[in-house]
Amino acid sequence: MSNEVNAKKIMDFLAPRMGARFKTWLAICAHCGLCADTCHHYISSGNDPRMIPAHKVRYLREILKKKGKVDKDYLRRVYETVYYECNMCRRCALFCPFGIDIALMISLLRAMLLDQGIAPEGLLKAIENYKEFGNQMAVSREDWLETLEWCEEEVGEELAGLKIPVDKKGAEIMYTVNAREPMFYPQDLMEVAKIFHVAGEDWTLPSDSGWDDTNLAMFCGDSDTARIIVENTFKRAEELEVKKVAITE
Ligand code: SF4
Ligand code: SF4
Numbered sequence: 001m002s003n004e005v006n007a008k009k010i011m012d013f014l015a016p017r018m019g020a021r022f023k024t025w026l027a028i029c030a031h032c033g034l035c036a037d038t039c040h041h042y043i044s045s046g047n048d049p050r051m052i053p054a055h056k057v058r059y060l061r062e063i064l065k066k067k068g069k070v071d072k073d074y075l076r077r078v079y080e081t082v083y084y085e086c087n088m089c090r091r092c093a094l095f096c097p098f099g100i101d102i103a104l105m106i107s108l109l110r111a112m113l114l115d116q117g118i119a120p121e122g123l124l125k126a127i128e129n130y131k132e133f134g135n136q137m138a139v140s141r142e143d144w145l146e147t148l149e150w151c152e153e154e155v156g157e158e159l160a161g162l163k164i165p166v167d168k169k170g171a172e173i174m175y176t177v178n179a180r181e182p183m184f185y186p187q188d189l190m191e192v193a194k195i196f197h198v199a200g201e202d203w204t205l206p207s208d209s210g211w212d213d214t215n216l217a218m219f220c221g222d223s224d225t226a227r228i229i230v231e232n233t234f235k236r237a238e239e240l241e242v243k244k245v246a247i248t249e
Pocket of ligand 1 (some may be wrong): 028029030031032033034035036053054095096097098099100
């Protein structure tokens with residue numbers, strides 16, 4: 001199998017995104033190492049110098065210098081670093097005297113890899129699901145509503161009069177969940193319904209896309225899908241004319 005990559009495609013992706021901020025950060029890093037001790041990967045690896053935050057973004061500098069002329073083995077190394085050696089917590093940025101945001105550069109590298117079709121399988125699947133079903137677990141509208149219905153029935157046996165309101169116009173709170181809840185943990189939905197009921201809150205859940213507020217697309221720098229996920233929630237909130245959106249994720 002060929003080890004070649006399309007250098008032009010890499011540069012077509014990176015060049016328009018390399019604004020003044022990224023260029024400045026790459027240029028002003030003093031390699032002082034002050035960010036090292038702030039990174040849990042560095043500490044937990046026994047102070048492995050490869051785990052120093054500033055070192056992890058060397059790829060960005062190198063790829064730009066080589067004008068994208070790298071190979072697949074190189075991109076695999078980038079992948080290992082940006083997914084398994086940094087979880088984009090941004091702690092290092094708080095301690096850098098220049099405020100260099102390593103996590104943003106890692107995010108850009110993740111986005112560049114995604115453009116090359118490289119991302120963890122689970123995230124790629126979740127992105128497909130968001131696009132098709134509006135949630136990461138591919139829960140259909142029918143299954144979502146059916147789950148809420150039987151949750152209401154079950155928990156209603158415990159607390160008389162309890163309702164799980166769907167699409168209630170003008171409710172105070174629109175509640176959103178993680179799609180894993182209807183799929184694997186409906187008990188969580190029932191517990192939340194009990195809390196809202198006992199607290200006497202005026203709440204609702206939307207029937208259409210917008211109820212799953214996990215945003216796994218963001219983790220691989222897929223800002224287009226990430227935006228759709230957020231927009232879905234706000235569209236539902238506007239349609240239902242709710243006053244607040246409660247996001248648990
Ligand atoms: S990112 Fe900031 S703290 Fe880390 S080496 Fe560069 S200048 Fe120093
Ligand atoms: S953003 Fe990445 S490099 Fe910086 S402290 Fe967090 S895990 Fe470490």
